[in-house]
Amino acid sequence: MNLQRRSLFALALAAAVFAPASHAQSALDAIVAKKSVAIAIPTDFPPYGFVGTDMAPQGLDVDMARLIAARLGATVELVPVTSANRIPYLQTHKADLVISTLGKNPEREKVIDFTAAYSPFFQAVFAPRALAVKSPADLAGKTIGVTRGAIEDMELTKIAPGGADIKRFEDNNATVSAFVSGQVQVIATGASVAGNMMARNPQLGTEFKLLLKDSPNFIGVAKGDDKLRLKVNEIIAAAKASGEIDKLCVKWLGRPAGDLPN
Amino acid sequence: MAAAMIQLDFAAVLVDWPLLLRGAALTLALTAVATVLGGALGIACARARTHGPTPARVLAAAYVELIRNTPFIVQLFFIFFGLPSLGVRLSSEAASVIAMTLNLGAYAAEIVRAGIEATPLGQLEAARSLALTERQVFLRVVLPPSLGRVWPALVSQVVIVMLGSAVCGQIAAQELSYSTNLIMSRNFRSFEANFVAAGLYLAMAVALRQALAWAGPRWLFGRSAPRGS
Numbered sequence: 001m002n003l004q005r006r007s008l009f010a011l012a013l014a015a016a017v018f019a020p021a022s023h024a025q026s027a028l029d030a031i032v033a034k035k036s037v038a039i040a041i042p043t044d045f046p047p048y049g050f051v052g053t054d055m056a057p058q059g060l061d062v063d064m065a066r067l068i069a070a071r072l073g074a075t076v077e078l079v080p081v082t083s084a085n086r087i088p089y090l091q092t093h094k095a096d097l098v099i100s101t102l103g104k105n106p107e108r109e110k111v112i113d114f115t116a117a118y119s120p121f122f123q124a125v126f127a128p129r130a131l132a133v134k135s136p137a138d139l140a141g142k143t144i145g146v147t148r149g150a151i152e153d154m155e156l157t158k159i160a161p162g163g164a165d166i167k168r169f170e171d172n173n174a175t176v177s178a179f180v181s182g183q184v185q186v187i188a189t190g191a192s193v194a195g196n197m198m199a200r201n202p203q204l205g206t207e208f209k210l211l212l213k214d215s216p217n218f219i220g221v222a223k224g225d226d227k228l229r230l231k232v233n234e235i236i237a238a239a240k241a242s243g244e245i246d247k248l249c250v251k252w253l254g255r256p257a258g259d260l261p262n
Numbered sequence: 263m264a265a266a267m268i269q270l271d272f273a274a275v276l277v278d279w280p281l282l283l284r285g286a287a288l289t290l291a292l293t294a295v296a297t298v299l300g301g302a303l304g305i306a307c308a309r310a311r312t313h314g315p316t317p318a319r320v321l322a323a324a325y326v327e328l329i330r331n332t333p334f335i336v337q338l339f340f341i342f343f344g345l346p347s348l349g350v351r352l353s354s355e356a357a358s359v360i361a362m363t364l365n366l367g368a369y370a371a372e373i374v375r376a377g378i379e380a381t382p383l384g385q386l387e388a389a390r391s392l393a394l395t396e397r398q399v400f401l402r403v404v405l406p407p408s409l410g411r412v413w414p415a416l417v418s419q420v421v422i423v424m425l426g427s428a429v430c431g432q433i434a435a436q437e438l439s440y441s442t443n444l445i446m447s448r449n450f451r452s453f454e455a456n457f458v459a460a461g462l463y464l465a466m467a468v469a470l471r472q473a474l475a476w477a478g479p480r481w482l483f484g485r486s487a488p489r490g491s
Contacts, residue, residue: 084443088452111450145434149447167354167434168444174343174432181346183354183433 026227027096028072037074039065040081040095040220044172046196047252048101048119048217049080060252061099061217064118067244068097068219071235082171083150087112090220097232098220101190103151103213112223115232117216117260118239119249123152125210126194127186133209139164145184147175155212156188180204188212192253216260233262275454278445285441286462292355292437293424293470296362300423301416303363304370309400311371312378322371329368335429337361342433358430358437366423373415377408406483413483417474421467428463438462 031037041061042049049059057078069076079095086102089095090112101121104114125144127133133142140163146153148168160166167184169175176197179187186209187194198206219236221229239245246256276282310322329337342357352360381404389403409416431440442459446452 084447087450091450091452107448107450148443153447168440169434170432170443177343178434181343182351183342183346 026225027093027222028225028228028231031072031074031096031228035074036077037069037072037097038077038079038095039069040079040086040089040098040100041065042082042086042100043080044082045101045190045193047192060119060248061101063248063252064219065097065099067239067248068099068232068235071238072231083147084170087220090222093222096221096228099217100220101192101217102220103215104218105151105154107154108220112220113225113229114218114220115229116236116262117218118236118245118257119217120253120258120260121217122191122214123150123155123189123212124191124194124208125156125186125188125212126198126206127209129205129207131185133186136210137161139186141165142186143167143184144186144188145169145175145178146188147172150190151215152188152190152212159210159212237262270454271451272454272458274449274451275445275458278441278448281441281445282438282458282462285436285438286466288355288435289424289427289437290466290470292358292362292427292430292435293420295359296366296423296427297420299359299363300366301370301420303367304374305405307367307371308374308378311375313396313400326368326371329364330372334361334365334426335432337365338429338433354430354433354435357433358427358435361430362423362427365426366419369419369422370416373412373419374408376415377410377412378404380411381408409478410483413475413478417471417478420474421471424470425463425467 041057042059043051043057045059045061047059049057049061052058057080062078065076065078079089081089081095081098081100083100086095086098086100087108090098098112099118101119102108102114103121103123104117108114125133125139127142131142132138136159139159140161143165144156144160145167146156146169148170150172153168156166167178169178172189172193175187175189176193178184180197180201187197187206189197194206194208198204219232221232236245240257240260245260249255249257307322307326310318311326314322338357338361341352341361342354345352345357385403385407386399389399394403427437428439430437431443434440438459442455446455449455
């Protein structure tokens with residue numbers, strides 16, 4: 001009885017400590033007041049977000065972050081994140097928005113909210129030409145590298161047969177290194193990562209094998225922050241109408257945005 | 263309105279207990295192998311540095327300094343991502359064990375060396391006057407009490423290596439932190455998952471310390487050997 005009460009107290013204390021100080025208001029009010037917005041962006045994901053030779057982040061997501069910040073009338077504070085930690089950053093309010101090639105799925109919708117889509121993306125399985133992979137069943141007995149927690153991890157886990165040996169790595173750099181160094185035979189990753197890897201390692205003879213998912217990118221906002229979400233949706237709709245989003249896609253992906261879901 | 267506070271949900275993490283258990287088991291297995299191999303390597307290097315010929319001394323010193331002055335994760339990445347370009351391809355688990363063994367070996371060498379150097383000269387003279395070979399002197403007279411003197415420090419180093427194995431998940435070795443990260447990436451319960459993992463690591467570290475404190479005097483240096491202060 002006493003013990004139970006004490007553990008309840010400990011839980012309440014932990015909850016109080018980990019609760020954000022005051023979050024009754026939308027992050028939008030704070031952004032407008034501070035004239036500064038913290039946006040989580042990738043730095044390991046060219047051409048969406050990567051670090052150039054001048055050590056400054058650049059890419060489609062970075063340009064999009066600057067565009068959104070400009071329309072919000074705020075200066076942008078870029079927060080570099082990885083695939084695995086971008087949602088925790090949003091949940092713990094270390095970032096106001098996540099513009100980090102974030103795909104939408106029901107598991108994620110339970111913990112954060114999404115705006116309209118702002119750019120196209122797809123994930124697939126890639127392997128050397130010599131390796132026969134025509135259907136998911138062919139993955140049995142092969143080692144497959146994937147970045148833990150990324151959309152391709154979820155999709156691959158769904159379709160991979162029991163005999164497939166899935167090796168999950170912390171970030172895209174590790175996943176690509178494992179494939180390039182021959183530690184895994186097959187790689188499941190985003191088209192952009194694969195494109196970049198193939199361009200730098202032509203000797204591997206890597207080719208597209210299986211489509212895992214067509215998943216356009218959405219901007220993540222904190223769960224329940226409708227005010228900020230609707231404001232960002234307005235900005236995206238205007239940027240689509242004015243052709244700015246198409247211009248960004250042509251600049252970084254070599255093709256217009258195409259049809260994006262709202 | 264945004265959620266007022268983070269709701270804690272430990273059940274969402276504990277439901278994956280087989281994964282956590284498998285992870286904890288691999289962490290212990292990696293640690294067990296690394297402890298035996300790393301301990302032996304450490305003793306060999308300590309002997310080389312104190313009693314060996316000059317080339318062995320230099321070699322052992324170079325190895326110890328190389329390992330002690332570079333981060334563990336860099337050593338691990340070198341073995342897993344670097345060695346394949348030299349044609350050596352190791353599984354995640356093999357690379358983890360080798361990295362942990364090399365790491366423990368270097369630190370253990372210095373700890374054991376301190377124990378050996380604290381051997382009273384009289385004991386050595388007594389042993390030699392009994393016509394024991396140098397090998398017998400080292401294995402029977404010098405080493406056991408030396409291990410006894412430094413045992414607590416050595417046990418601490420083994421615990422540090424076990425906790426350090428958390429980064430082996432980075433090369434897809436499916437140890438405890440790999441399980442934790444996998445669970446976290448599935449249900450986004452990062453606080454709960456890390457809380458549970460921390461509890462498991464704590465329990466494993468305490469158990470490992472107790473087990474080694476029990477095993478050392480029984481099997482390695484005798485109950486009556488002097489303990490380290």
